[in-house]
Amino acid sequence: MSVKEKIVDDIAILYISGKLMGGKETDEVHDHIKGLINDDIKKVVLDLSKVKWMNSRGLGMLMGSYSSLVKVNGFIKLVGVAEKIKSLLMISQIISFFETYETVDRAAASFRK
Amino acid sequence: MKDKSIETEVQHLKRAVEELAFLNELTLAIGSSFNSEEIMQTLIRKSISQIKAEQGAICLVEDEADKEMKTLVRTMVSHGSGKPFRLDDCFLGWMQINKKSLNITDPHNDDRFKGVKWDESVRSVACVPLIVKSKLTGILSMFNKIKSKSFTDDDLRLLSIIAGQSAQIVETARLYEEEQALYLLQEEGRLAREIQIKLLPKSDPDIPEYDIAGTSRPAMSVGGDYYDFIPINDNRIAICLGDISGKGIPAALLMANLQATVRAQSLSGNSPRECVNRSNVLLYRSTDTDKFATLFYAILDMENNAFCYSNAGHNPPVFIKKDKSPVLLIPNRPILGFLDNIEYCDETTSIEPGDLFVIYSDGVTEAVDEFENEFGEDKFIKLLNEYKGLSAKEIIRIVLQAVDEHSKNVQQTDDITLVVIKRK
Numbered sequence: 243m244s245v246k247e248k249i250v251d252d253i254a255i256l257y258i259s260g261k262l263m264g265g266k267e268t269d270e271v272h273d274h275i276k277g278l279i280n281d282d283i284k285k286v287v288l289d290l291s292k293v294k295w296m297n298s299r300g301l302g303m304l305m306g307s308y309s310s311l312v313k314v315n316g317f318i319k320l321v322g323v324a325e326k327i328k329s330l331l332m333i334s335q336i337i338s339f340f341e342t343y344e345t346v347d348r349a350a351a352s353f354r355k
Numbered sequence: 356m357k358d359k360s361i362e363t364e365v366q367h368l369k370r371a372v373e374e375l376a377f378l379n380e381l382t383l384a385i386g387s388s389f390n391s392e393e394i395m396q397t398l399i400r401k402s403i404s405q406i407k408a409e410q411g412a413i414c415l416v417e418d419e420a421d422k423e424m425k426t427l428v429r430t431m432v433s434h435g436s437g438k439p440f441r442l443d444d445c446f447l448g449w450m451q452i453n454k455k456s457l458n459i460t461d462p463h464n465d466d467r468f469k470g471v472k473w474d475e476s477v478r479s480v481a482c483v484p485l486i487v488k489s490k491l492t493g494i495l496s497m498f499n500k501i502k503s504k505s506f507t508d509d510d511l512r513l514l515s516i517i518a519g520q521s522a523q524i525v526e527t528a529r530l531y532e533e534e535q536a537l538y539l540l541q542e543e544g545r546l547a548r549e550i551q552i553k554l555l556p557k558s559d560p561d562i563p564e565y566d567i568a569g570t571s572r573p574a575m576s577v578g579g580d581y582y583d584f585i586p587i588n589d590n591r592i593a594i595c596l597g598d599i600s601g602k603g604i605p606a607a608l609l610m611a612n613l614q615a616t617v618r619a620q621s622l623s624g625n626s627p628r629e630c631v632n633r634s635n636v637l638l639y640r641s642t643d644t645d646k647f648a649t650l651f652y653a654i655l656d657m658e659n660n661a662f663c664y665s666n667a668g669h670n671p672p673v674f675i676k677k678d679k680s681p682v683l684l685i686p687n688r689p690i691l692g693f694l695d696n697i698e699y700c701d702e703t704t705s706i707e708p709g710d711l712f713v714i715y716s717d718g719v720t721e722a723v724d725e726f727e728n729e730f731g732e733d734k735f736i737k738l739l740n741e742y743k744g745l746s747a748k749e750i751i752r753i754v755l756q757a758v759d760e761h762s763k764n765v766q767q768t769d770d771i772t773l774v775v776i777k778r779k
Contacts, residue, residue: 295727297769298717302600302647305693334649334668335689 243267245274253285253350254278259292264299275307275318284316287349291322301330308339319349374513377405382520391528398521402497406481406510409499410440413485415529416447416493440474440498450484451491456515457482460505479505483514485522492526547607551579554614559747560584560592564657567594568747569774571716572755572767580716580770581610581648585621590658593621593630596714596774597650597669597691605646612641613648613691627652627665628701631691635667639695647692651714655706655776662712662776665701667691670717673736675743677709681736684712711743711750712776718769719754722762730761747775 243260256275262268275286286307293300311318320342323331331337343349381401385394399411445468449457459465459480462473478499485493495518500506506514552573559568569582585593595617599610616637620630631652638648651672653664664672668690671683688699706712715735722730735754742753751773758771 297721298598298649299600305647305690309693333670333687335687336668336693339689339694 243270245271247274249283250350252283253287253353254283255287255289255346255350257289257292261294262296262300262303264297264302268300268303272303272306272310276310279310279314279316284311284314285353286311286316286318287321287346287353288318289321289346290324290327293322293324293327296327296330298330298334301334301336304331304340305336308336317353319343319352321346321349370509374405374516377401377513378516378520381517382524385521385524389528389531391525391532394521394525394528398495398517398525402495402514402517406497406506406513407501407503408481408497408506409501411495411497412440413525414447414494414496415485415525416491440477440480445471446482446494450482450494454484454486454491456484456511458506458508458511479503481506481511481514483511483518485518485525487522487526492522495521544603547602547604548573548579550604550607551581551610554610555582556584560586562592562657564779565655566747566777566779567775568751569596569772570751570755571770571772572718573770574718574767579606579610580718580772581614582714582772582774583614583617585618587621587624587654590656592655592657593617593652594655594714594774594776595650595652596716596772597648597667598716598770600647609642609646609648613638613650617650617652621654626701627654627663628699631665631667631688631699631701632697635691635697635699636695638692642692647690649690653712653714660706660778661703662706663701663703665699667699668693670715670720672712672714673739674704675711675713675740677707677743681740706778708778710778711739713739713750714774714776715754716770716772718767718771719758719773721769722758722767722771723765724762725764730758734761747777750775 243258243262246257248255248257256271258271260267262271278284278286308318318340320340321344323342328337331340341352343352381398384397384401388394388397395413399413403411449467459468462468462477462480476499480496480498482494482496484491485495495514497506497510497514500510555571556569567584569584571580571582573579579599580596581599582596583594587593597613599606599613601609613634616634617630620633625633631650634650649669650667651664651669653662655662664684666684666687668687671685671687673681674684675681684702686700686702689697720730720732720735738754738757739750742750745753754773755771
């Protein structure tokens with residue numbers, strides 16, 4: 243699993259690829275976001291189009307990231323959410339809290355509105 | 356002439372004996388400890404004293420590819436300059452390439468280390484590599500030969516021998532410490548498991564009209580599933596099942612916390628909706644951002660044969676009426692601990708004789724085979740439908756057997772938990 247970061251103005255775009263199935267690797271994403279918050283970057287776009295698998299632990303990471311950002315008046319938006327991940331978000335009833343977009347550009351643009 | 360050469364020989368021999376005695380003493384001293392820091396301190400102290408240097412240090416290199424050296428230990432003897440000298444990263448580079456002893460007699464004018472910012476009071480430096488199985492594991496250095504301009508060849512020779520003898524001992528101590536740290540981590544995981552298992556029900560409820568059974572099979576080192584049977588009064592019993600996020604001691608504590616919270620809320624005679632609402636607020640306030648739990652909570656009213664339930668982000672249980680197809684109990688709300696202003700809801704269903712509820716954790720449906728195919732919800736529901744006529748315990752046994760068959764060559768990575776409630 244890898245996390246690639248790109249900063250555009252005050253928005254951090256994180257490209258995640260691989261599996262979000264728990265463990266140290268998955269925690270890395272939330273830690274990365276905590277690092278961004280420390281550096282005062284609170285708008286995060288998470289590109290999940292290259293995420294092959296996610297389970298309840300990966301979900302926990304997403305929710306943790308959401309909570310951390312919301313606590314500092316930040317926000318997280320998702321891009322490229324696969325069907326399986328979408329259904330996980332639906333079952334745990336948290337899909338309504340996440341905004342999902344088709345592309346990174348659209349997600350970033352929505353921050354500027 | 357002859358006398359002079361004999362005298363020189365005698366001096367050499369004396370020195371050799373002295374060095375051997377020193378090396379013997381050193382090996383004994385450091386061989387008796389498993390504490391790598393202690394070993395290195397002893398090594399430096401004795402070397403400084405024997406070679407007569409102002410300062411000494413050992414830098415350890417974790418990995419061959421390490422660019423940064425870590426100066427783990429340094430011992431000063433005199434307070435000549437007061438400030439400890441540091442070896443620049445370029446020494447690591449030089450040492451990794453050359454892997455031999457280095458005697459710097461004139462540091463400020465040495466071409467090899469032009470870019471190094473030497474401290475003014477550095478007069479001479481001697482470094483030798485610590486090598487284990489052809490890999491550079493560290494550098495032993497001495498600074499400022501006492502009462503002399505630089506270190507001699509004999510000094511470097513002795514230093515090399517010291518390095519040769521102690522490299523393995525230092526490495527062994529370091530590995531031992533890493534192993535200890537890993538062991539402690541595993542112990543913590545095991546302890547956390549034990550705590551979690553002790554929180555689970557020790558037996559199934561014994562109720563005349565209802566057949567209720569539950570089980571949880573833990574996986575190693577991951578966050579736990581939790582289920583509980585809470586008698587409220589003669590006619591009502593609360594049944595719940597949840598999935599705690601995280602692992603180790605924090606997850607175990609969270610489970611204990613959640614169980615106590617839910618039990619307290621149950622006994623106050625609250626409806627499932629109220630119970631889950633309050634449990635959510637309490638959990639949210641008492642944990643930090645990445646601690647969550649799903650919770651399916653229901654009250655079985657045995658007098659009125661009603662099943663009232665509230666779901667917080669847990670996968671919907673299966674409800675199979677005696678002569679009908681299985682359905683999922685859909686109403687659901689977000690997972691506990693996520694936000695504190697969620698409004699939970701509850702639903703009530705009546706239960707006829709032969710009706711069956713199956714509450715389960717995703718360890719059942721997400722169990723994978725060696726090709727990463729999940730057991731799946733469809734297969735699970737089909738299985739339940741086929742064996743719905745059996746007792747609760749039997750149904751559980753059959754499900755576990757099927758899951759085991761499916762994932763037979765794969766280690767269990769998530770807890771597998773099931774609670775079956777059947778009206779006789």
